Amino acid sequence: MKYLLDFTLTDIHPTGAGDAMLRLTPVDPVRGGNALRQVSAGQFVNIHVPQSHSTFLRRPISICDVCTDTLTLTLFVKDAGAATHTLCNANSGEQFNILLPLGNGFSFDSSIKSPLLVAGGVGIAPMLFLAKQMKKAGITPTMLLGAVSADRLILTEKLSELGEVNIATNDGSAGERGLVTEHSALQRQWDSIYCCGPLPMMKAVAGEALKKEISCQVSLENVMACGLGACLCCVEDTRHGNVCVCKEGPVFNIKELKWQTM
Numbered sequence: 092m093k094y095l096l097d098f099t100l101t102d103i104h105p106t107g108a109g110d111a112m113l114r115l116t117p118v119d120p121v122r123g124g125n126a127l128r129q130v131s132a133g134q135f136v137n138i139h140v141p142q143s144h145s146t147f148l149r150r151p152i153s154i155c156d157v158c159t160d161t162l163t164l165t166l167f168v169k170d171a172g173a174a175t176h177t178l179c180n181a182n183s184g185e186q187f188n189i190l191l192p193l194g195n196g197f198s199f200d201s202s203i204k205s206p207l208l209v210a211g212g213v214g215i216a217p218m219l220f221l222a223k224q225m226k227k228a229g230i231t232p233t234m235l236l237g238a239v240s241a242d243r244l245i246l247t248e249k250l251s252e253l254g255e256v257n258i259a260t261n262d263g264s265a266g267e268r269g270l271v272t273e274h275s276a277l278q279r280q281w282d283s284i285y286c287c288g289p290l291p292m293m294k295a296v297a298g299e300a301l302k303k304e305i306s307c308q309v310s311l312e313n314v315m316a317c318g319l320g321a322c323l324c325c326v327e328d329t330r331h332g333n334v335c336v337c338k339e340g341p342v343f344n345i346k347e348l349k350w351q352t353m
């Protein structure tokens with residue numbers, strides 16, 4: 092079930108380069124609680140950002156974390172344009188109308204023993220809730236995070252409470268110098284990989300996973316509008332034909348995608 096709810100911004104933390112971590116709580120605690128309890132890792136919200144003609148369409152943002160005890164929804168927002176700039180500069184107390192939870196999310200079961208969560212940039216955001224859900228299921232995830240430089244890394248402390256965190260930065264200011272796809276951790280033995288980040292990174296990780304026959308799920312960030320499978324603007328050509336990433340995804344097993352032949 093999808094919910095269309097007003098949320099109040101309770102807390103906003105700048106994280107560098109104008110980006111921000113936002114904590115929101117539903118105005119209606121009963122319906123809000125029901126919505127938050129349904130969220131699974133890798134799902135996203137579609138948020139209405141008022142005050143601008145260019146932000147008429149809602150914007151999709153991954154669910155970074157959910158706490159059903161305190162009724163808190165956490166979103167990480169990168170300042171990429173008009174809507175995200177407004178969100179990153181919002182004030183506590185402001186309200187936002189949010190459609191949630193959307194998409195399918197990552198899937199895993201208790202048979203996995205050594206999952207690697209690979210993420211770059213804003214793609215790190217959905218990995219926190221995924222790592223928490225895995226930990227809750229008795230699985231210890233290992234993280235491999237990439238960023239341009241140390242000051243652009245997010246959530247490293249919280250993630251390191253859940254499992255080993257490996258880091259790659261382009262300038263070598265933290266972890267190994269270079270891309271996540273060049274990091275030594277990727278060469279270790281993994282039984283599954285979960286990936287979110289820039290498309291070239293996900294394609295390279297998918298290529299490694301296919302070569303080593305490791306199960307791999309990736310989260311796509313096709314441009315979206317409705318978030319519900321109605322407007323068809325997020326279509327991806329897959330092995331099952333054209334599908335709406337907002338509804339059938341955003342998470343796909345790489346075997347469903349046509350990347351290998353591109």
Ligand SMILES: Cc1cc2nc3c(=O)[nH]c(=O)nc-3n(C[C@H](O)[C@H](O)[C@H](O)COP(=O)(O)OP(=O)(O)OC[C@H]3O[C@@H](n4cnc5c(N)ncnc54)[C@H](O)[C@@H]3O)c2cc1C
Nearest residue numbers: 150151152153167168169171172173174175312313314315
């Ligand atoms: C499933 C999904 C999850 C996402 N999760 C996050 C997240 O956790 N944090 C975050 O900061 N960003 C996330 N994004 C990207 C975010 O939606 C865009 O950065 C945002 O929509 C840009 O809007 P804008 O008005 O600020 O900038 P614009 O000026 O509209 O665009 C800036 C850039 O964002 C891209 N973009 C614009 N509109 C969309 C759209 N509707 N869908 C996707 N990309 C768009 C444009 O191609 C352009 O490259 C996610 C996108 C998707 C599809």
Ligand code: FES
Nearest residue numbers: 316318320323337
């Ligand atoms: S965003 Fe409208 S169909 Fe996917």
